[in-house]
Amino acid sequence: MTTATDIADREIIAELQAGLPLVPEPYAEVASRLGMAEEDLIQRIQAMKDQGVIRRIAAAPNHYKLGMVANGMTVWDVEDARIAELGAQIGALPYVTHCYERPRAPEAGWTYNLFAMVHGDTREEVEAKRAEIAETLGDACRTHSILYSKRILKKTGLRLRKRG
Amino acid sequence: MLDDTSRALINRLQDDLPMDSRPFAAVGRELGLSEDEVITRIAEMKEAGAITRFGPFFDAAAMGGAFCLCAMEVPQARFEEVMTKVNAHPEVAHNYERDHALSMWFVLATETPEGIVDTAARIEQETGIPVFCFPKLQEFFIGFRVNA
Numbered sequence: 052m053t054t055a056t057d058i059a060d061r062e063i064i065a066e067l068q069a070g071l072p073l074v075p076e077p078y079a080e081v082a083s084r085l086g087m088a089e090e091d092l093i094q095r096i097q098a099m100k101d102q103g104v105i106r107r108i109a110a111a112p113n114h115y116k117l118g119m120v121a122n123g124m125t126v127w128d129v130e131d132a133r134i135a136e137l138g139a140q141i142g143a144l145p146y147v148t149h150c151y152e153r154p155r156a157p158e159a160g161w162t163y164n165l166f167a168m169v170h171g172d173t174r175e176e177v178e179a180k181r182a183e184i185a186e187t188l189g190d191a192c193r194t195h196s197i198l199y200s201k202r203i204l205k206k207t208g209l210r211l212r213k214r215g
Numbered sequence: 216m217l218d219d220t221s222r223a224l225i226n227r228l229q230d231d232l233p234m235d236s237r238p239f240a241a242v243g244r245e246l247g248l249s250e251d252e253v254i255t256r257i258a259e260m261k262e263a264g265a266i267t268r269f270g271p272f273f274d275a276a277a278m279g280g281a282f283c284l285c286a287m288e289v290p291q292a293r294f295e296e297v298m299t300k301v302n303a304h305p306e307v308a309h310n311y312e313r314d315h316a317l318s319m320w321f322v323l324a325t326e327t328p329e330g331i332v333d334t335a336a337r338i339e340q341e342t343g344i345p346v347f348c349f350p351k352l353q354e355f356f357i358g359f360r361v362n363a
Contacts, residue, residue, distance in 0.1 A: 064278075070270035073258050075250055076236055089236060096271070097234055103277040108238075110228035110257070111268040117217070117225070124313065124320070135353065142355025152353035153284065159317060159347045166284075166349075196315070204310035205302045205321070206267050 060104070063095055071108060114170055115203070121177045122170050122200045125184060126163035128155075128193040134165060137188055141167050144187075146180050162194060174199070217265060220248070221256050225265065228257070280326040282308075284349040285335060286317040287342070294318070300341050306334045317347070 066085055071077045082092040099105045114122050129137055134152050142150035149168040155161060167184060171177040181197055188195075217225065223246055235241045239257075240250035248256075260266040275282050289297045294312070301307055301321060310321035323334050335346040 064271075064273060067271050068273070070268055071232075071238075073239075073254050073261075073269070075239060075254070077238065078236055093234060093236065099271075100234070103274055106272040106274050107231035108271045109231055109269075110225060110260075110266045111272075112225055112229060113264050113267045116263065116265040138353060138355040150355040151351040152355070153349040153351055156347045156349070159286070159288070159345075161286075161317065161347065198313040198315045198317075198320070200311045200313050202312040204298050204312055204319070205307055206309040 060095060060099060063092065063099075064104075067096075111206070113203075118172055121172065121174045122168070123174075123177045123181065124198045124200070125167045125169055125181050125195065126198065127165040127167070127184070127188060127195045128162045129165045129188060130191045130193075131164070133191045137191055138165055140187055141165065141184055144180075144184070146170065147184075163196065169197075217260070220246075221260060221265075224248070224253065224256055225260065228266070228269070275324040275326070278326065280324065281328045281331050282351075283323045283331045283335075284351070285321055285323055286347050286349065287319045287338075287344050288317050289319045289342075289344060291318075293342075297342050297344065301338055304334055304338065306330060 062085060063081075066081055072080045074080050076089070078093050078096070079089040082089040085092065096105065096108075100107075114120075138150060138152055141147055144167075146169055147167045148170060149166070151166050152164055153166055155164050169177050169180050169184075171180065177197070177199075181195075185192065185195060224242075227242060227246060232238045233241045237250065239253040242248075243250050243253045246253075257266065257269055261269060287297070287301075297319065298310070298312075301319065302310060306323045306325050308322045308324040310319065312318060313320050323331050325331050325334060331348065331350070335348055339346050
């Protein structure tokens with residue numbers, strides 16, 4: 052299968068995946084490593100942003116270090132017929148950072164189909180937010196749970212495998 | 216802990232950086248900081264671990280690939296061993312330990328949709344533990360920002 056990403060873009064991605072260099076002209080530095088003009092590199096990156104290959108150029112914060120030590124993945128068993136409507140409501144809550152419908156996994160005893168990530172400074176705060184979500188879902192939700200994170204085991208973002 | 220200036224900076228930096236040949240100078244102008252101070256503070260926050268990564272966020276799906284959330288029920292006694300095996304795969308973009316029978320939750324990012332199934336199968340083979348895949352069926356707005 053061919054991917055939408057051509058060879059030159061692959062080289063740019065490979066060079067950028069560890070991060071943007073922290074120098075006044077980061078694109079000039081990356082361009083010189085790749086043996087291309089800065090202007091061309093900026094154009095390619097802009098094109099990748101326009102295509103959605105690059106979502107944004109930004110910082111990934113460590114919630115723990117920012118004092119948000121309570122990070123709970125709330126999971127809900129929501130009536131399939133109402134998930135589109137209710138998922139949109141939950142996703143719009145200001146303290147929900149990611150919200151997805153996912154398949155249930157009965158073979159794992161996993162009955163939940165709506166996932167909403169809730170961050171807070173304390174577990175009490177997260178629990179209060181969870182209660183608000185439970186209220187919003189009402190009787191469209193059969194059971195729910197929350198999985199707190201205990202430890203970050205890895206966080207690298209996307210890595211392309213080396214070709215050849 | 217971070218001071219107010221670094222908090223303002225980290226809040227700003229969770230949004231897209233302007234496409235400018237001197238992006239740190241541009242962000243500095245928005246916040247009333249010098250280019251040098253922006254760069255120094257980002258470097259310090261990376262060093263301190265407040266920022267885990269700074270750079271482009273790639274969308275594997277838009278590159279013809281795929282993302283998938285996966286989970287495993289890892290016995291506590293084997294946790295470190297299994298973690299080492301799982302993390303060794305470059306397709307594992309991040310991995311969290313969570314307090315549930317399904318104790319290990321990771322995201323696979325692969326260059327092809329088939330890569331998800333292949334990687335999950337390899338992990339199952341290496342560890343002897345089933346990998347449950349939870350691909351997203353619907354996304355309800357990603358408000359990825361947190362306020363520092």
